Amino acid sequence: LDQSPIAQGSTGADALHNTLDLARLTDALGYHRYWVAEHHGGPMLASASPEALIGPIAAATEGIRVGSGGVMLPHYSPLKVAESFGVLAGLFPGRIDLGIGRAAGTDPMTTHALQRDRSHAPPDDFPDQLAELLAYFERSFPAGHLAHLAETLPGEPEVPETWLLGSSEQSALWAGEMGLRYAFADFINPRGAAIAETYRRGFVAGGRLAEPQLALAVRAVVAATEDEARRLETSWRMAFDLLRRGRLIAVPPPEKAQRYLELHDEERGGSDGERRRLTGTPAQVRADIEETAAAYGADEVIVVTITHDHEARRRSYELLAEEFGQAPKGG
Secondary structure, X not given: OEOOEOEOXXXXXXXXXXXXXXXXXXXXXXXXXXXXXXXXXXXXXXXXOHHHHHXXXXXXXXXXXXXXXXXXHHHOOHHHHHHHHHHHHHHOOOOEEEEEEOOOOOOHHHHHHHOOOOOOOOOOOHHHHHHHXXXXXXXXXOOOOOHHHHOOOOOOXXXXXXXXXXXXXXXXXXXXXXXXXXEEEOOOOOOOHHHHHHHHHOXXXXXXXXXXXXXXEEEEEEOOXXXXXXXXXXXXXXXXXXXXXXXXXXEXXXXXXXXXXXXXXXXXXXXXXXXXXXXXXXHHHHHHXXXXXXXXXXXXXXXXXXXXXXXXXXXXXXXXXXXXXXXXXXX
């Protein structure tokens, strides 16, 4: 999962080019999916438009699945999302994922700016939006009700693989009831094992899936030594600590972040410790990933890594692939 981090001293354009570079690397290393996030209105992450990034990534890679992690559906018309991902699925058949989220991905003011009609708050109708979006792909509208639009989606007959994203029990209930694939953000809520069980227990098998499919998203930083990994992770720890305080910054270098964390350790209290951090050597992080995946009963794990230095981020994914014995392409 790539959030296109913007390092202090670099630009958003640099971050987007780094995303393409990392996608090519992980494709060559044998990773299965490459998802890009949606965040708005801040200096830390350049991932504002997954639907705009997925095409260039898919074109720059060969076999890796490419998708959104995710599209924040309350901002958009379900038809427009269906059309955008229909185009992508048609261009890159069998490789496009549509991960759908409910969160705003930003602050209330930016959420307001994203709305076409700013005279009132948008309705809280996510289940209806999701049902409409799925109906376009599945051609399941009642006769006479938008049915002709489902027949004319660009990219037909190709459609994306659809996932529901979440970090709460409500998302698990929806994913189960609708028989959808479910991606749980453990890096946001590390107390989700019971929520994963809620998803499985409430799963309704049917035309979409015969059985539940759970992906687990975790945050990890891997380096040759534990000390180096701990040093690298200070960058995102500082950035997210300030984010919780309402201060938005680009990803700082470790030297700056280490000084900040030393000075603010008592103020931070236990807030940072509540989020799971899989940080260390390849063997340490593999053990932590496997333990966490087992606790959730996850079918696959999605890793998000943020470092100030792009080369360190590349190396983190290389070390992880080597540790898990992934087969590089051409290897």
